[in-house]
Amino acid sequence: MSKLSILTKGLIKENPALILILGMCPTLGVTSSAINGLGMGLATTFVILLSNVIISVIKNLIPDNVHIPAYIVVIASLVTILQQLLKAYLPALDESLGLFIPLIVVNCIVLGRAEAFASKNGVVDSALDGLGMGLGFTLALTVLGAVREVLGSGSIFDLKFYEGDGIIGFVLAPGAFLVLGYLVAVTKKLSKKLDKKEE
Amino acid sequence: MDYVIIIISSIFVNNVVLAKFLGICPFMGVSNKVNTALGMSGAVAFVMVIATLVTFYIQRLLVSCGIDFMQTIAFILVIASLVQMVELVLKKVSPSLYQALGIFLPLITTNCTVLGVAIEVAGKATYGPAEAAVYALSNAIGYGLALTIFAGLREQLELSEVPEGMRGVPIAFITAGILAMAFMGFAGLA
Numbered sequence: 037m038s039k040l041s042i043l044t045k046g047l048i049k050e051n052p053a054l055i056l057i058l059g060m061c062p063t064l065g066v067t068s069s070a071i072n073g074l075g076m077g078l079a080t081t082f083v084i085l086l087s088n089v090i091i092s093v094i095k096n097l098i099p100d101n102v103h104i105p106a107y108i109v110v111i112a113s114l115v116t117i118l119q120q121l122l123k124a125y126l127p128a129l130d131e132s133l134g135l136f137i138p139l140i141v142v143n144c145i146v147l148g149r150a151e152a153f154a155s156k157n158g159v160v161d162s163a164l165d166g167l168g169m170g171l172g173f174t175l176a177l178t179v180l181g182a183v184r185e186v187l188g189s190g191s192i193f194d195l196k197f198y199e200g201d202g203i204i205g206f207v208l209a210p211g212a213f214l215v216l217g218y219l220v221a222v223t224k225k226l227s228k229k230l231d232k233k234e235e
Numbered sequence: 236m237d238y239v240i241i242i243i244s245s246i247f248v249n250n251v252v253l254a255k256f257l258g259i260c261p262f263m264g265v266s267n268k269v270n271t272a273l274g275m276s277g278a279v280a281f282v283m284v285i286a287t288l289v290t291f292y293i294q295r296l297l298v299s300c301g302i303d304f305m306q307t308i309a310f311i312l313v314i315a316s317l318v319q320m321v322e323l324v325l326k327k328v329s330p331s332l333y334q335a336l337g338i339f340l341p342l343i344t345t346n347c348t349v350l351g352v353a354i355e356v357a358g359k360a361t362y363g364p365a366e367a368a369v370y371a372l373s374n375a376i377g378y379g380l381a382l383t384i385f386a387g388l389r390e391q392l393e394l395s396e397v398p399e400g401m402r403g404v405p406i407a408f409i410t411a412g413i414l415a416m417a418f419m420g421f422a423g424l425a
């Protein structure tokens with residue numbers, strides 16, 4: 037696989053949130069606005085990128101039968117570092133993402149990439165894979181957040197273009213499920229089209 | 236009276252799956268059949284109550300040592316080893332329960348409901364151990380309720396004609412959306 041395709045496969049073809057259906061809790065939980073989606077996506081990218089790099093470096097030092105707990109400790113430490121950084125420099129974002137920051141530890145995308153990719157590949161490839169997957173996740177969350185924000189509060193990235201309230205249901209829980217359902221259907225279609233083009 | 240409020244609000248109003256979005260992966264993954272959904276909910280209830288009680292005291296210990304920023308690492312390690320321990324103990328003490336919950340137990344480590352509820356309880360300064368246990372148990376019941384209803388709906392969905400592009404995951408999410416809408420009706424109870 038070329039370096040470029042490792043980086044770009046996470047965007048649509050193997051998008052972690054929309055095709056692999058991983059990491060659903062933050063995907064649904066924090067995307068009531070585009071900014072929140074973007075922030076959560078970048079926070080997760082930070083953790084996937086670093087955990088992929090660290091795990092691909094230390095993969096030969098870890099005995100096989102304790103590799104999952106070892107990965108979890110690496111990921112949990114990175115999440116703790118992220119938590120402290122956000123608290124210090126971006127307290128507003130930390131406040132709005134709340135519980136979902138510590139929950140990056142149990143986000144299956146991070147452990148999934150560590151297990152499926154970083155434990156078998158070199159440092160550079162793992163970094164590209166982590167970055168690609170993270171950006172794909174960010175893209176999915178930002179689009180989902182933007183659609184919900186447009187329909188639910190009549191604004192995008194906090195820029196109001198419609199006076200009055202939107203359809204409040206889209207900011208609340210039901211809208212998250214509904215919009216994600218349609219988004220998954222659209223992405224599936226797109227990725228099928230891409231496959232056909234390659235053939 | 237306080238307990239009643241905790242129970243009602245965490246089962247119906249702030250349902251752990253449909254309002255707080257925790258534990259969505261198993262919600263989508265194991266909710267094809269009502270029986271598996273019940274098994275999973277039982278396992279989650281069991282682990283969640285124990286984990287919340289243990290992490291409740293761990294949190295106090297961390298705070299008294301002034302290292303509460305270690306919360307995430309400490310909690311996930313405690314939960315992961317607790318799941319292992321529960322599995323071993325169950326195997327020995329109650330083989331029939333172990334048979335019933337068996338395959339679901341290891342999955343729970345990565346179920347964010349357990350870690351999520353533990354962190355939530357750690358953040359509530361007014362909660363004592365009794366409130367913590369009630370909160371965990373009623374969240375688990377809410378989880379089981381959502382999972383079982385959803386599994387029932389999906390069993391029906393298998394038989395219905397769905398447009399090709401929407402089959403599988405997309406229609407499941409839309410069903411969940413409608414279910415979440417129904418649960419919004421409980422908001423007045425709080």
